[in-house]
Amino acid sequence: MTKDGMIFAMLPAPFLLGFVIRFGLPYVNQLLEKTLSFSIVPWYSMADAALVSLTPMFLGMVSAFILLEERDEGTGLYYQITPVEGYSYLVARVGFPMIWGFLSSLAAVLLLGISQTPFLDILIAAVISTILGTAIAMMVVSFADNKVEGLAISKLSGLIFIGLVAEWFAPAPYAYIGGIFPTYWLGDIMKNGAGILAVSAGLVTGVLWIALFTRRFLRRI
Numbered sequence: 001m002t003k004d005g006m007i008f009a010m011l012p013a014p015f016l017l018g019f020v021i022r023f024g025l026p027y028v029n030q031l032l033e034k035t036l037s038f039s040i041v042p043w044y045s046m047a048d049a050a051l052v053s054l055t056p057m058f059l060g061m062v063s064a065f066i067l068l069e070e071r072d073e074g075t076g077l078y079y080q081i082t083p084v085e086g087y088s089y090l091v092a093r094v095g096f097p098m099i100w101g102f103l104s105s106l107a108a109v110l111l112l113g114i115s116q117t118p119f120l121d122i123l124i125a126a127v128i129s130t131i132l133g134t135a136i137a138m139m140v141v142s143f144a145d146n147k148v149e150g151l152a153i154s155k156l157s158g159l160i161f162i163g164l165v166a167e168w169f170a171p172a173p174y175a176y177i178g179g180i181f182p183t184y185w186l187g188d189i190m191k192n193g194a195g196i197l198a199v200s201a202g203l204v205t206g207v208l209w210i211a212l213f214t215r216r217f218l219r220r221i
Contacts, residue, residue, distance in 0.1 A: 004069075010062050014055035014104060018112030021047045025114060045115040046168050049190035052109050052125050053164065053183055056101030056133025061154045063094045064140035068150045071141075090214065094137045102130040117190055124194045125186050131206030132160070132182045138213035142220065167191060182206040 002008055025040065025047055032038045070079075070093075079089050105126040113122070136157050144150035163181030167188055170178065178184035185202030192198070 004065070007062050007065050010058040013058050014051065014108050015112070017054060018051055018108045021051055022112040022114055043168065045117055045190045046164070046187065048109055048113040048115045048117060048122075049125065049164055049183075049187045050161070051113065052105050052122065052190070053129045053132065053161070053186060055105035055108050056098060056126075056130045057136050057157070058133075059097050059101035059104070060094070060133035060135075060137035061140065061157075063097045064137040064144075064150055064154065065147055067093055067137075067141045068144055068147045072146055090138075090217075094134055098130050098134050098137075101133050102126055105129055115190070118193070121189050121194045124199055125189045128182055128186045128189070128199075128202040128206055131203065131210065132186070135182070135206055135209035135213060136160075138210055138217055142213040142216040163187065180205065182209065 025044065029040050032040060071077075106122065109117075109122050109126070110119075136154070139157060140150050140153050144153050160181050160183050163178035163184030164187040166175045166178030167184050168191070175184075179201060182202050182205045185198045185205065188195070188198040189202065
């Protein structure tokens with residue numbers, strides 16, 4: 001990671017975002033209340049949902065870029081004739097970093113979050129966001145042929161936050177269209193609590209995304 005400044009910068013990026021949320025949003029809220037008599041406090045949980053989502057997402061992108069670099073160098077092909085081929089290779093390159101992504105996600109929200117969300121809800125949201133980060137990593141490597149394409153696809157992956165926006169701003173029943181994105185159910189958990197439907201749907205959609213992109217990646221290699 002230290003060989004590539006862009007990849008290395010992704011490691012502290014979620015915490016930098018957390019500082020902006022923790023100290024920037026309350027200041028903005030004070031200005032709005034003073035000048036417009038309008039408060040953004042009801043949307044604090046949305047900011048924390050974005051933070052808990054982005055942390056594993058950044059780690060997923062790091063894993064994807066490492067996989068693409070190994071593909072560019074040809075080392076990824078050699079791994080396929082060793083005992084760490086296939087799924088074992090993906091566990092090493094994506095699974096282990098996602099453990100760090102899960103812990104970082106919890107730490108970022110617990111230390112820098114601003115919404116008074118219960119710990120259990122944050123914990124479940126971090127699990128779903130970790131699954132989402134894994135899905136993002138597999139999506140990038142399943143479509144990109146090199147790091148340049150991977151960077152473009154990783155930027156497009158920001159579209160998955162449509163689900164998060166839909167949870168707060170789209171009226172029912174149109175909001176449920178965002179349910180195809182795990183971010184929708186993650187946002188529902190951070191906003192309304194860890195209900196059975198939201199937790200189950202978040203886990204199922206995340207796992208389906210991983211299975212879809214992992215199958216495509218393994219076919220390609």
